[in-house]
Amino acid sequence: MTDAALPRPRRLSRLLRVNPIWLVLLILIGAIVALNPDFTEPQGYMNFLRRAAPLCILAAGQVFVLTSGGFDLSVGSTITLTVVGASMLLYNNEAATWWVILAMLGAGGVIGLVNGLVVALLRVPSLIATLGTMITVSGIGLMWSGGAPRGYLTDGFRAAGRFMWRDVPVIGLLPAALLVLIGGGAVLWWLMHGTNYGRLLHAVGDNPEAARLAGVPVARVRVLAFVVSSLSAVVAGILLGGFSGVSLDVGTGYELQAITAAVLGGTQLLGGRGAVGAALGGALTLTAIFTLLNFLGLPQPVREVVQGLILISAVALAVCRRDA
Amino acid sequence: MTLRTTTAMAVALAVLALPATAQNFDDPTEFAEQEAQLAATPIGPEGAPWEQYLEDSMVDTAQYAAGEGPHTVCFSNAGVNNPWRVVGWTNMQAEVALHPEIGELIHVDAEGSDDKQIGDINDLVASGNCDVLIVSPNTTAALTPAVEAACEVLPVIVFDRGVNTDCPVTFIHPVGGYGFGIQGARFIAENVEEGANVLMLRILPGVDVLETRYSAGRRILDEAGLNVVGAEFTDGDNAKTKSIVEDYLQRGSIDAVWMDAGATAVAAIEAFEDNGYDVPVFVGEDQQDFLQKWQELGLTAIAPTYPTYQWRTPIIAAARILAGEPVPGPEWVLPQPAITAENLDQYVNPDMPPLHYAMCGCEELPGYPEAWGGQASN
Numbered sequence: 001m002t003d004a005a006l007p008r009p010r011r012l013s014r015l016l017r018v019n020p021i022w023l024v025l026l027i028l029i030g031a032i033v034a035l036n037p038d039f040t041e042p043q044g045y046m047n048f049l050r051r052a053a054p055l056c057i058l059a060a061g062q063v064f065v066l067t068s069g070g071f072d073l074s075v076g077s078t079i080t081l082t083v084v085g086a087s088m089l090l091y092n093n094e095a096a097t098w099w100v101i102l103a104m105l106g107a108g109g110v111i112g113l114v115n116g117l118v119v120a121l122l123r124v125p126s127l128i129a130t131l132g133t134m135i136t137v138s139g140i141g142l143m144w145s146g147g148a149p150r151g152y153l154t155d156g157f158r159a160a161g162r163f164m165w166r167d168v169p170v171i172g173l174l175p176a177a178l179l180v181l182i183g184g185g186a187v188l189w190w191l192m193h194g195t196n197y198g199r200l201l202h203a204v205g206d207n208p209e210a211a212r213l214a215g216v217p218v219a220r221v222r223v224l225a226f227v228v229s230s231l232s233a234v235v236a237g238i239l240l241g242g243f244s245g246v247s248l249d250v251g252t253g254y255e256l257q258a259i260t261a262a263v264l265g266g267t268q269l270l271g272g273r274g275a276v277g278a279a280l281g282g283a284l285t286l287t288a289i290f291t292l293l294n295f296l297g298l299p300q301p302v303r304e305v306v307q308g309l310i311l312i313s314a315v316a317l318a319v320c321r322r323d324a
Numbered sequence: 325m326t327l328r329t330t331t332a333m334a335v336a337l338a339v340l341a342l343p344a345t346a347q348n349f350d351d352p353t354e355f356a357e358q359e360a361q362l363a364a365t366p367i368g369p370e371g372a373p374w375e376q377y378l379e380d381s382m383v384d385t386a387q388y389a390a391g392e393g394p395h396t397v398c399f400s401n402a403g404v405n406n407p408w409r410v411v412g413w414t415n416m417q418a419e420v421a422l423h424p425e426i427g428e429l430i431h432v433d434a435e436g437s438d439d440k441q442i443g444d445i446n447d448l449v450a451s452g453n454c455d456v457l458i459v460s461p462n463t464t465a466a467l468t469p470a471v472e473a474a475c476e477v478l479p480v481i482v483f484d485r486g487v488n489t490d491c492p493v494t495f496i497h498p499v500g501g502y503g504f505g506i507q508g509a510r511f512i513a514e515n516v517e518e519g520a521n522v523l524m525l526r527i528l529p530g531v532d533v534l535e536t537r538y539s540a541g542r543r544i545l546d547e548a549g550l551n552v553v554g555a556e557f558t559d560g561d562n563a564k565t566k567s568i569v570e571d572y573l574q575r576g577s578i579d580a581v582w583m584d585a586g587a588t589a590v591a592a593i594e595a596f597e598d599n600g601y602d603v604p605v606f607v608g609e610d611q612q613d614f615l616q617k618w619q620e621l622g623l624t625a626i627a628p629t630y631p632t633y634q635w636r637t638p639i640i641a642a643a644r645i646l647a648g649e650p651v652p653g654p655e656w657v658l659p660q661p662a663i664t665a666e667n668l669d670q671y672v673n674p675d676m677p678p679l680h681y682a683m684c685g686c687e688e689l690p691g692y693p694e695a696w697g698g699q700a701s702n
Contacts, residue, residue: 038574043599047570051563148407150677150697152613162598244562244591245613246678248407252561294571297554 020317021265021281028288035295042172046164050175050243052287054079054161054236057181058254059261059283060188060276061232064225066262067192069205069271070119070126072226075233075258077138078111079251082237084141087151087246097156104234111137112230116223130226134255141248149246161242177239184235189276191228201225205271261286264314285314349535355543358502366659373659374633374685375640377652383494388479389648390455394427397642398454400444402462402485403436407587407611407679411686412635414696418689419639426643430454438466445470449477456645458638459492460484464532479645483638485533493645494653496637498630499660501533505540505584507628507662508607512580513548515605515624520579523572524555525565525592527585533630537584545582553578562591569595580605586627587679589614593621610663613678615671627663633685634658675699 033039039048058075065072082104089100111133118129165174192198203211204221212218233251240250263269264285265278289310293303361378368376397420404413413431420429432448434441441462448454457474458481461467468488474480475491483496512522522545526538538555545552554572558565565588572578573595583589586609593614596603606625608614618625637658641651661683663671671682676698686692693700 036571036575041574044574047574047599051567051570146697147404147410148677148679148697152678162594164598166600240563244566244594247560247562247587249560250562290567291571294556294568295575 019266019275019278019281021278021285021314024264024314024317025281025285025288028285028292032288032292032295035292046171046173046175046178048287048291049181050161050164050177051291052284053175053177053181054239054243055254055257055261055287056280056283057184057188057232057239058236058258059265059279060185061229061236062258063262063265063267063274063276063279064188064192064201064228065126066259066267066269067201067205067271067274068222068225069208070222070225071130071259072115072229073127073130073255074111074115074133074137075229075236076251076253076255077134077141078108078230078233079237079240079254080248081107081111081137081141081251082234083153083241083246083250084145084149084248086157086238086241087149087153088144090154090157091151092154094154094156097154100157101238104238105231108230108234109227112227113223115230116226119226120219120222145248147248149248151246153241153246157238158242158245161239161244163242177243180235180239184232185276185280188228188232192274192276197221197224202272202274205268205273207272257286258283260311260315264311286311349532350539350543354500354536355502355506355540358499358540359506361499361657362503362506362660372685373631373661374636376659378499378657378659379652379655381652381654382650383653384650385479385493385645386648388456388493388645390646393425393646395425395455395642395646396428396430396453397426397456397458397639398430398448399432399458399638400441400448400460401431401433402441402460404433405436408630408632408681411681411684411696412632415632415635415684415686415689416639418686418691418695419636421690423639423643425646426639429639434462436462438462441467442470445474449474454478456481456642458483458642459487461487464488481638481641481645483634490654492654494641494651494656496634496641496656496658498634498658501536502540503660504628504630505537505542506544507660508582508626509541509544509548511626511662512582512605512607513544513550516550516579518549520550521553521577522550522580522582523553523569523578525568525581525583525588526555526557527560528557534584541582541584550580558588560585560587562588566591566595570599573599573601578604580607582607583609585609586611586614590617590678593617593623610671610682611678612673612676612680612682615663615668615682616674619668619672625665627682629660629662629681629683631658631660631683631685632681633683636685636689673698 038044062072086100086104090096115130115133118124119126160176160180163176168174200216200221203216204218208218261282262279264282267274267279289307293307364378366376366378367380404410420426432444434444448457456479459471460483464485464487471480471487472489472491480492481494482492486495527534556568558568569592581592581604589608590613593603603621603623606623608625608627610627610629644651676693680696686696
């Protein structure tokens with residue numbers, strides 16, 4: 001059930017109950033700073049945040065589906081479709097930026113709706129349903145583009161993921177992606193922890209049968225979770241396309257990264273428990289691992305092994321804490 | 325991520341377990357041979373490098389003369405799974421349109437799978453419909469027996485990657501990976517001071533054509549006394565490439581960037597731009613987006629190519645073989661030009677897609693530019 005439903009713990013035990021993901025993140029950041037003191041300059045940490053923003057938004061969206069007791073594997077190909085589709089629709093026309101963004105959000109909404117309806121009404125397990133969508137959506141992207149990107153993203157479209165304000169008082173640099181991250185994160189946090197919908201979602205994930213008997217519109221709650229996840233994938237796609245431009249494999253692997261980030265943050269894989277803030281922490285941690293390994297300069301195979309070991313230990317830590 | 329991890333570990337294990345059978349990607353003989361080929365004067369019609377050849381040796385094909393036609397050409401393709409192959413495959417189809425004596429091109433796509441390609445070749449041969457078979461092998465060793473079996477039945481042309489047999493009539497390929505590595509690294513050595521910092525960006529380990537690019541590039545940079553600050557794998561991913569370059573920039577200056585392929589070159593350049601650095605000496609490839617960026621920023625850069633015009637040559641070879649005319653062979657080595665500041669303007673074309681390979685030799689082919697995803701200029 002939700003944290004809000006638990007009796008308020010006392011102050012000390014509350015401190016002890018701080019999600020360990022933040023501690024892990026702190027240690028990793030400490031290691032990065034030790035290896036590279038320049039990380040404390042705005043160019044260091046602001047680049048880090050700009051880079052982490054897409055995964056943060058994606059993981060926060062994935063938490064909704066995970067909390068409902070499902071998986072959303074289609075987000076990676078939704079990211080790719082967003083980037084490829086936007087590049088085809090924009091075709092160097094700066095004036096089209098806004099309607100293209102709306103069109104992509106619309107497409108994301110449709111993908112989420114299809115996922116949700118197939119899972120909630122046809123009762124197809126979400127792993128299979130979203131795997132199907134993943135393949136279909138990536139097929140649509142390939143057909144649309146003919147196997148290679150056909151257009152460019154305009155500077156306006158790319159601003160969200162690429163632009164940085166310079167000479168900002170106090171912080172020096174301010175990436176636009178950070179504002180998107182704060183805004184998007186706040187909306188998702190509010191939806192999960194500040195609305196009745198968030199409570200219903202936890203109830204559905206915890207015990208769908210009990211929720212149904214209690215009068216929760218289970219299907220509607222589930223469908224909305226998939227829509228939220230797909231919309232977050234579109235936003236992540238806009239940020240990623242902005243950060244690094246058009247490519248056909250831009251979203252590859254992001255579905256697993258998003259799930260990993262959410263689990264690192266303590267989201268339970270079979271539903272009933274998930275926190276948006278902790279997922280953001282998980283995404284930042286995952287990005288910090290990638291960055292740290294870049295700085296260590298280890299050979300690639302060693303790097304993959306270290307990355308896997310860190311992930312396993314972090315997830316094990318999260319699970320230990322939950323069972324304790 | 326998981327798949328890549330598994331692949332990387334499998335490669336690492338294979339390298340550890342089988343040092344004796346591991347392929348040699350740093351072969352001084354091949355390096356020297358390709359270095360010489362880069363400097364050689366091509367034989368054949370000027371302005372049509374897809375018909376030219378660097379090694380003066382011909383194969384007699386009178387035994388394959390097949391009369392008037394129309395003939396059926398069969399093509400077993402490793403895949404159309406990356407932008408390079410998309411451009412190449414478009415070139416090949418357009419080349420067929422130039423040959424009235426070729427009635428049909430039967431194309432079978434192996435989708436990047438050795439097993440499927442072995443089956444494809446067997447099926448094509450067994451069908452009895454093919455007058456000549458073109459093979460672009462997915463991997464060298466795995467496809468060798470299937471190609472050998474096909475050679476027993478009909479004339480075979482192999483291009484791009486080779487096979488471990490000399491039974492095909494000819495094996496068409498540009499100079500190769502060492503040549504690619506040499507061109508870029510030599511340009512860097514000529515344009516920076518001794519001891520300068522060079523960042524090398526690679527796609528992934530274990531791929532023969534990429535390993536040879538790297539070993540040749542590395543050899544030249546080391547011999548020139550340059551300081552290679554890192555050789556990083558980008559997985560061909562724009563975001564990862566940009567992140568890696570940003571991280572290197574935080575730690576020190578970079579005087580040149582060498583890449584084994586250019587698809588992520590613009591992302592690497594943007595890492596310098598976004599963080600307020602001058603873009604250093606750069607080695608990319610002939611993708612349009614890189615060429616346009618190079619022109620726009622006035623970079624000191626070079627674009628070695630692995631020319632996609634080599635996809636035209638197998639059709640030309642097939643037509644000649646079916647007419648019983650001699651073709652260059654047993655290896656038809658095509659020239660492998662680099663795009664430089666002198667000829668950059670003639671390759672830049674903003675109407676073409678970002679990952680269009682400019683060294684396509686396709687500008688005069690039927691259907692250009694629409695078939696290649698470009699917009700007709702008004």
